[in-house]
Amino acid sequence: MNSDPPQEAPLPERLRSTGPVSVPISRPRQVWPRTLLLLALLLSAIVLGTGLGSVNIPPGEVLGALWRGLASQFNGAELVSNDVIVWQIRLPRVMMGVLVGASLSVCGGAFQGVFRNPLADPYLLGVASGSALGATLAIVLEWPRALIPVSALVVALLAVAATLSLAREGRRFPPTRLILAGVVVGSVLSAGTTALILRGEDRARQVLAYTLGDLGFSGWRDVLTVLPYAALGCGALLLLARALDTLQLGDLTARSLGVPVERLRLIVVIAASVATAGAVAYVGVIGFVGLIVPHMVRLAFGASHRVLLPLSALLGGALLVYADLLARTSPLSQVGIVTTLLGGPFFLWLLRREKEL
Amino acid sequence: MKAFLTLSLALASLAGATTYPLTLTDDLNRKVTLKAEPQRIVSMLPSDSETLCAIGACDKLVGVDDYSDYPQKVTTLPKMGGLYDPKIEAIVAQKPDLVLVSKYGKIVEPLTQAGITVIVVNPETYEEVFSKTLVLGKIVNREAQARTLVTGMRRDIARIEILTKNAVRKPTAYFEVDPTPYSIGPNSFMGVLLTKAGARNIIPASMGDFPKVDPEFIVGANPQIILGVDAKTAAARPGWSSMTALKSGKVMALPKGLDTIFSRPGPRMPQALAQLARIIHPELFK
Numbered sequence: 001m002n003s004d005p006p007q008e009a010p011l012p013e014r015l016r017s018t019g020p021v022s023v024p025i026s027r028p029r030q031v032w033p034r035t036l037l038l039l040a041l042l043l044s045a046i047v048l049g050t051g052l053g054s055v056n057i058p059p060g061e062v063l064g065a066l067w068r069g070l071a072s073q074f075n076g077a078e079l080v081s082n083d084v085i086v087w088q089i090r091l092p093r094v095m096m097g098v099l100v101g102a103s104l105s106v107c108g109g110a111f112q113g114v115f116r117n118p119l120a121d122p123y124l125l126g127v128a129s130g131s132a133l134g135a136t137l138a139i140v141l142e143w144p145r146a147l148i149p150v151s152a153l154v155v156a157l158l159a160v161a162a163t164l165s166l167a168r169e170g171r172r173f174p175p176t177r178l179i180l181a182g183v184v185v186g187s188v189l190s191a192g193t194t195a196l197i198l199r200g201e202d203r204a205r206q207v208l209a210y211t212l213g214d215l216g217f218s219g220w221r222d223v224l225t226v227l228p229y230a231a232l233g234c235g236a237l238l239l240l241a242r243a244l245d246t247l248q249l250g251d252l253t254a255r256s257l258g259v260p261v262e263r264l265r266l267i268v269v270i271a272a273s274v275a276t277a278g279a280v281a282y283v284g285v286i287g288f289v290g291l292i293v294p295h296m297v298r299l300a301f302g303a304s305h306r307v308l309l310p311l312s313a314l315l316g317g318a319l320l321v322y323a324d325l326l327a328r329t330s331p332l333s334q335v336g337i338v339t340t341l342l343g344g345p346f347f348l349w350l351l352r353r354e355k356e357l
Numbered sequence: 358m359k360a361f362l363t364l365s366l367a368l369a370s371l372a373g374a375t376t377y378p379l380t381l382t383d384d385l386n387r388k389v390t391l392k393a394e395p396q397r398i399v400s401m402l403p404s405d406s407e408t409l410c411a412i413g414a415c416d417k418l419v420g421v422d423d424y425s426d427y428p429q430k431v432t433t434l435p436k437m438g439g440l441y442d443p444k445i446e447a448i449v450a451q452k453p454d455l456v457l458v459s460k461y462g463k464i465v466e467p468l469t470q471a472g473i474t475v476i477v478v479n480p481e482t483y484e485e486v487f488s489k490t491l492v493l494g495k496i497v498n499r500e501a502q503a504r505t506l507v508t509g510m511r512r513d514i515a516r517i518e519i520l521t522k523n524a525v526r527k528p529t530a531y532f533e534v535d536p537t538p539y540s541i542g543p544n545s546f547m548g549v550l551l552t553k554a555g556a557r558n559i560i561p562a563s564m565g566d567f568p569k570v571d572p573e574f575i576v577g578a579n580p581q582i583i584l585g586v587d588a589k590t591a592a593a594r595p596g597w598s599s600m601t602a603l604k605s606g607k608v609m610a611l612p613k614g615l616d617t618i619f620s621r622p623g624p625r626m627p628q629a630l631a632q633l634a635r636i637i638h639p640e641l642f643k
Contacts, residue, residue, distance in 0.1 A: 055577035079599060081579070088596035089573045145536070145590065198441055209537040209569075216537070216572050219595030333569045 034301050038314035042098070045321035049094040050086060053328050057082050066091070088219065096218035096226065097324045097335070098317035100279040101289055103230045105316025107272040108290030109297070109308050110237045113244040114268045115175045122276040122290035125178065125269060126185035130159025131280040133189045133196075136207045140200035148210075149225070149281035156277035159185055164269065172262050178269070213286035213336025215324050222282045229278025234313065236271035240264065241305035248303075286336045288343025289316055289323075295350055375498040384460050384477040391474060394498045395455035399437055399448050401464070404486075404623035405457045405478055406431050408493050411624040412502040419451045426617075427625070449473065455496070480622040483549035487511070490624070506624060513627035514553065517634050520641045521555030528607070528637065530556035531575050533585035534567065534620070538575070542566045546622050554633040555641075556582060576600060582637060583608040585616075609636070 069087030107122035134155030166181035494503020545566035
C-alpha cells in the first residue's frame with residue numbers, strides 16, 4: 001500500500017479529469033437552457049409522482065384534488081377518497097422526495113468539492129450511521145414514532161461532532177483525517193446498531209426498512225419539519241459555491257487568494273451535516289443519490305460549483321421522486337432499494353469511463 | 358360426525374408406535390435418521406415447543422430458545438438464545454439427542470458437525486401447522502396424541518368458522534404486522550385466520566404473504582376495521598383520519614398476548630382465531 005499523499009498534492013490525473021475540478025469560466029447564458037431543462041424534469045416528476053401510484057388518478061382529478069386540498073386549508077372543508085390520497089399522502093411524499101433528493105445531492109456536490117474527492121458523499125462523516133443508530137435506538141426501545149427522527153437527528157449530529165473532534169489537528173481539519181475519522185466513527189456506530197438489532201429481533205424489519213431508506217408515511221408535518229434543515233444547510237452551501245470553486249485550485253492557492261480554507265471546510269461540513277441529518281431523520285438512509293447526482297450534473301453541465309450545486313438540487317429532487325414512483329408501483333417497494341439498484345451500476349460505469357479518458 | 362371422530366380416534370391409537378430407526382426428509386430437504394426415540398430434545402422454535410408440550414412430550418424438552426414462553430413448563434427450561442444468536446455451546450452441553458430448529462438461522466451445520474441430530478420442522482402456512490404437528494408426533498413417538506390434537510384443533514376452528522360464516526356483514530379489514538407497514542396476505546397462515554374470523558382482507562393474494570404495503574393503497578381500499586395499530590398512531594398518519602375505520606373507531610392494536618398467539622403457527626391457533634373473531638364480530642358472541 002502506498003503511503004498517504006501529502007495533503008496539498010493534486011489528485012491523480014485520471015480522477016481529476018471528471019473530478020470536482022472547476023471549469024475556469026462558467027458562461028451564465030449557456031446555463032439557463034440547462035436549468036430550464038432540469039426544472040421541466042423536476043416539474044414532470046412532481047406531476048407524475050402525484051398522479052400515479054397504487055391507485056391511479058386521472059390528471060384532471062389530480063388538479064381538482066390539489067385545488068380542493070388548497071382550499072380546505074382556508075375553508076376547513078373535509079377531503080374525501082382520492083382527494084385525501086392526492087393531497088395528504090402523495091403530494092407531501094413527493095415534496096419530501098424533492099427536499100431529500102435536493103439536500104443529499106447538494107451536500108454530495110459540496111463534499112466532493114471541499115474534500116476534492118469524487119468518492120465523497122453526504123454520509124461521509126458518519127451522518128448516516130449516526131442517524132441509523134439513533135433511529136434504531138428509538139425503534140428497539142419502542143419510543144413513539146414522532147421521537148424516531150428526533151433521536152436520529154441528535155445522534156447524527158453527535159456523530160459529526162465526534163468525527164470533527166477526532167480529525168482536529170490544532171485549529172485545522174485536514175481532509176484525509178476527516179475522512180478517516182468519519183469512517184471510524186461510522187463503523188463503530190454501525191456496530192452499535194447491529195448489536196441493537198440483534199437484541200430486538202422482532203423490530204429488525206423496521207430498522208432494516210429505515211436503513212434502506214423509505215418515503216412512506218411522509219406527511220405535511222414531516223415536510224415542514226425537514227424544510228428548515230434543508231433550506232439552512234443547502235442555502236449556506238449555495239452561498240459558498242464561489243469559495244468552493246477557488247478551493248479546487250488547491251489549499252495553498254486558495255489561501256493566497258484570500259479564502260479562509262480551514263474555516264470554509266468546517267462551515268461546509270456543518271452546513272452539509274445539518275441538511276443531511278434533517279433529510280435522513282425522517283426517511284432513513286437513501287443510498288447513492290448524493291454520490292451520483294453531482295457526477296451526472298458535472299458530466300452534462302460542467303463542474304463550477306455555482307452551476308453544479310443548484311442544478312444538482314433540481315436533478316436530485318427529480319430523480320428521487322421518480323425513484324420513489326418506481327418503488328411505490330413495483331415490488332422493489334422502497335426508494336432506497338431503487339436508488340441503490342440504479343445508482344450502483346451507474347457508478348461503476350462512471351468509474352470505467354474515467355479510466356478510459 | 359361424532360361417530361366418525363370416535364372411529365378415527367380409535368384408528369389413530371391402533372396406528373401404534375413409531376418404529377426406529379426413523380428416516381425422514383425435513384424442511385430443508387435433508388434426509389435425517391433418528392436411531393431411537395429421542396429423550397433429550399432442544400427446541401429452537403416457540404411453535405415447536407408448544408406443539409411438543411401439547412402432544413405430551415414436554416418432559417423430553419431439556420432446552421428451548423429465548424422466545425419459547427408457553428406452556429408454563431418451558432419457561433423454567435434453560436434458554437438457548439434466539440434465531441440470530443443461538444448459544445451453540447450451551448445446546449451441545451445439554452447433550453441433546455435431537456435439536457429442532459427453524460429453516461432460517463445458521464445452526465444446522467455446526468450442530469450436525471458436533472454429532473447432534475438436527476431436524477428442521479418449520480411450519481409456515483395454515484395447512485403446515487397441522488402437517489408439521491403430525492411430523493413432530495411421529496418424531497417423538499406421540500403419533501396418536503398428535504392426531505388427537507390436530508382433530509381437536511380442526512374441530513375448534515370449524516366451530517368458530519360456522520359462527521362467522523353466518524355473519525350478516527363481513528367487514529373489510531387491514532391487518533398490520535409491522536408499522537413499516539407490512540401486512541398479511543390471504544394465503545399466509547395469519548391471513549387464513551383473518552378470513553376465518555369473518556373479515557375480508559383488503560390485501561389481494563397477488564401481493565404475497567407478508568407484503569410491504571404502500572400507505573396510499575390502504576387509504577384507497579378504505580377498510581372498515583384496522584387491526585395491529587393503536588388508534589392514536591393511526592390517526593397521526595397522513596390522510597388516515599378520513600378513513601371509515603377511524604371514524605367509526607374500529608382501530609385497535611391486538612391485545613397483549615393475542616399478538617403472540619396469533620403470530621405463532623402452533624397448537625393455540627384456535628384460541629387466536631376465537632379471540633380475533635370476537636374482536637371482528639362481537640355481536641356473534643353475545
